[in-house]
Amino acid sequence: xxxxxxxxxxxxxxxxxxxxxxxxxxxxxxxxxxxxxxxxxxxxxxxxxxxxxxxxxxxxxxxxxxxxxxxxxxxxxxxxxxxxxxxxxxxxxxxxxxxxxxxxxxxxxxxxxxxxxxxxxxxxxxxxxxxxxxxxxxxxxxxxxxxxxxxxxxxxxxxxxxxxxxxxxxxxxxxxxxxxxxxxxxxxxxxxxxxxxxxxxxxxxxxxxxxxxxxxxxxxxxxxxxxxxxxxxxxxxxxxxxxxxxxxxxxxxxxxxxxxxxxxxxxxxxxxxxxxxxxxxxxxxxxxxxxxxxxxx
Numbered sequence: 001x002x003x004x005x006x007x008x009x010x011x012x013x014x015x016x017x018x019x020x021x022x023x024x025x026x027x028x029x030x031x032x033x034x035x036x037x038x039x040x041x042x043x044x045x046x047x048x049x050x051x052x053x054x055x056x057x058x059x060x061x062x063x064x065x066x067x068x069x070x071x072x073x074x075x076x077x078x079x080x081x082x083x084x085x086x087x088x089x090x091x092x093x094x095x096x097x098x099x100x101x102x103x104x105x106x107x108x109x110x111x112x113x114x115x116x117x118x119x120x121x122x123x124x125x126x127x128x129x130x131x132x133x134x135x136x137x138x139x140x141x142x143x144x145x146x147x148x149x150x151x152x153x154x155x156x157x158x159x160x161x162x163x164x165x166x167x168x169x170x171x172x173x174x175x176x177x178x179x180x181x182x183x184x185x186x187x188x189x190x191x192x193x194x195x196x197x198x199x200x201x202x203x204x205x206x207x208x209x210x211x212x213x214x215x216x217x218x219x220x221x222x223x224x225x226x227x228x229x230x231x232x233x234x235x236x237x238x239x240x241x242x243x244x245x246x247x248x249x250x251x252x253x254x255x256x257x258x259x260x261x262x263x264x265x266x267x268x269x270x271x272x273x274x275x276x277x278x279x280x281x282x283x284x285x286x287x288x289x290x291x292x293x294x295x296x297x
Contacts, residue, residue, distance in 0.1 A: 032050070032051050032151060032152075032184055032185070032281075032282050032283045032284050033048065033049070033050045033051065033151070033152050033182075033184045033281070033282050033284075034047075034048070034049045034078070034279055034280070034281050034282075035047070035048050035182065035189050035216065035279070035280045035282070036048075036049075036074060036277055036278070036279045036280075037218055037242045037244050037270075037272060037277065037278045037279075038061070038070050038071060038074060038244075038272075038277050039070060039244075039272040039276045039277040039292060040061035040062060040066040040070055040071070040098070040244070040272075041061070041062065041066070041246035041247070041249075042062070042094060042222065042245060042246030042249040042251070042253070043059075043061040043062035043066060043094035043095065043097065043244070043246070044058075044059040044061070044089070044094065044095055044193070044218075044222070044244045045057065045058070045059050045060050045061045045066065045070070045071050045098065045244075046058040046059060046191055046218055046244075047071065047074050047075060048148065048152075048154075048182065049075070049078045049080060050148055050149045050151065050152050051149075051151075052149045052150065052151075053079070053080065053149075054084050054148045054149040054152070055075060055078075055080045055082070055083050055084055055148075056083065056084055056085040056086075056087060056146070056148055056154065057071065057075075057083050057085070057086050057087065057102065058087045058089065058178075058180060058191055059087070059088060059089050059095040059096070059193070060086075060088075060095070060096065060097065060098035060099040060101075060102050061094070061095075061097055061098040062093060062094045062097035062098065063097045063098055064097075064098060064100070064101040065098075066097065066098040067098030067099075067101035067102045067105065068098075068101055068105065070277075071098060071102060072101075072102065072105045072106060074277075075106060080106070081106070081107060082106065082107040082108070082109060083102075083106055083107070083108045083109065084109050084110065084146075084148060085109070085110050085111075085112055085146050085148070085154070086099070086102065086103070086108045086110070086111050086112070086135075087112045087113070087140070087146075087178060087180065088111070088112070088113035088114075088123075088126070088178070089114075089177040089178045089179075089191075089193030089194065090113075090114060090116055090173045090174065090176060090177045090178070090193060090194060091113070091116055091118040091120045091123035091173065092120070092173055092174075092194065093120060093122060095193070095194070096120060096122050096123045096126060097122055099122065099123075099126040100122065100125050100126055100129055103126065103129045103130070103133065103135070104129070108130075108133070108135050109135070109136060110135065110136040110137075110138055110146075111126075111130045111135050111136070111137050111138065112138045112139075112140050112146070112156075112178070113139070113140055113178065114139070114140045114159050114163075114176055114177070114178050115139050115140075116163070116171055116173055116176055117170075117171055118173070140156050140159065140178040141156060141159075141160075141161075142156060142157060142158055142159065142160040142206070143155075143156065144156045148182075151184060151185070151284065152182065152183070152184050153182075153183050154180050154181070154182050154183075155180070155181045155183065156178060156179070156180060157179040157180070157181055157203060157206075157207060157211075157212075158176070158177065158178065158179035158192075158195070158199065158202075158203050158206075159176040159177070159178065159179075160202075160206065163176045164176055164198060164199060164202060172196075172198075172199070173194070174193075174194040174195060174196045174199065174221065175195060175196055175198050175199030175202075176199070177192065177193025177194050177195045177199065177220075178193055179191065179192045179193060179195060179203060181212075181214065184282045184284050185282070185283075185284025185285055186284060186285055187215055187216070187282040187283075187284060187285065187286070187287055188213065188214035188215055188216070189214055189215075189216045189217075189218070189280070190212065190214035190216070190217050190218065190236055190238070191218045192217075192218070192220040192227075193220065193221075194220060194221040194222075194224075194227070195220045195221070195227060196220070196221060196224075196226045196227050197226055197227065197229045197232075200220075200227065200228075200229050200231070200232040201229070201231070201232075203232075204231060204232060204235055207235075208235075209234070209235045210235075211235075212232070212235040212236050213235065213236060213237055214236055214237075214238060215238060215239045215240060215287065216238060216239070216240045216241075216242070216280050216287065217236050217238035217240070217241045217242070217267070218242050218244070219241050219242060219243045219244075219254070219258070219262070221253075222243065222244055222245045222249075222251070222253040222254065223243040223245055223253045223254020223255060223258045223259070223271075224251070224253055224254075224255060224258070225255040225257045225258055227258070228258045228261055228262065229261075230261055230264075233261055233262065233264075233265045233267075234265060236265075237265060237266075238262075238265065238267045239266070239267060239268065240267060240268050240270065240280065240287075240289060241262045241267040241268070241269050241270070242269075242270045242271075242272075242278045242280075243258075243269065243270070243271045243272065243273075244272045245271060245272060245273045246273055247273045247274075248273075249273070254271065268289075270289065270291065274293070275291040275292060275293050275294075276291060276292025276293040277291070277292045278290070278291055278292075279291075
């Protein structure tokens with residue numbers, strides 16, 4: 001019931017609560033693309049909607065409840081009847097949990113994932129539904145571009161094969177997360193999933209310091225100290241950093257060290273555990289931020 005009330009509040013309040021950020025002087029901002037870091041607790045779900053009705057979902061929270069009370073209502077509020085792309089960063093439960101319910105609740109054209117080895121049952125159920133419904137399955141590979149309408153392109157920056165492995169010699173879920181760079185004119189959004197320091201270092205080696213710059217960063221791994229390293233953040237140079245974390249979560253996310261590193265690079269920090277769903281509207285030159293719950297900053 002709490003999650004349902006929160007979703008209804010989201011639809012009613014979001015148009016009324018807005019916060020403009022530096023460099024955003026145009027009142028026309030919001031007519032191009034909206035990127036929403038949805039409040040799904042200690043999990044991740046990022047919805048993208050363009051002005052011409054194209055849509056992408058990156059991860060799907062932890063559960064069916066997340067899908068039915070937060071994710072699907074978000075897309076319905078924009079009149080979206082089909083997702084062009086359903087992207088899974090990696091098959092951990094807090095990223096794949098709501099995907100079966102998403103597939104059951106809205107048409108999906110393409111499913112994109114890194115095809116990592118896993119025994120996660122929700123992931124296996126997701127693959128079964130993809131096959132049964134004839135959804136196009138795409139392997140996430142570095143260099144692939146997902147076109148989202150005429151004005152928005154989504155570049156897959158990571159993973160690269162062979163996969164990075166952990167100390168046991170197994171492919172690392174987190175360090176092989178699908179990393180997306182969403183480009184809308186001069187405004188860029190970086191979505192690194194749960195990429196940790198080792199993966200960040202490998203990605204930096206491939207992209208160089210200039211290849212990762214993005215004004216808006218969805219902070220990796222819910223603000224864990226094992227992610228968002230100083231070299232990575234210096235390369236990204238975000239003006240806005242959005243952390244998806246649950247209230248009073250047992251992991252202590254976001255860690256104070258990460259918040260300090262984000263502020264050190266000049267980022268304005270937003271957190272779903274405090275401010276609810278965070279939306280960024282871009283017109284390709286500037287952006288505005290909208291939050292579900294207004295707090296003293």
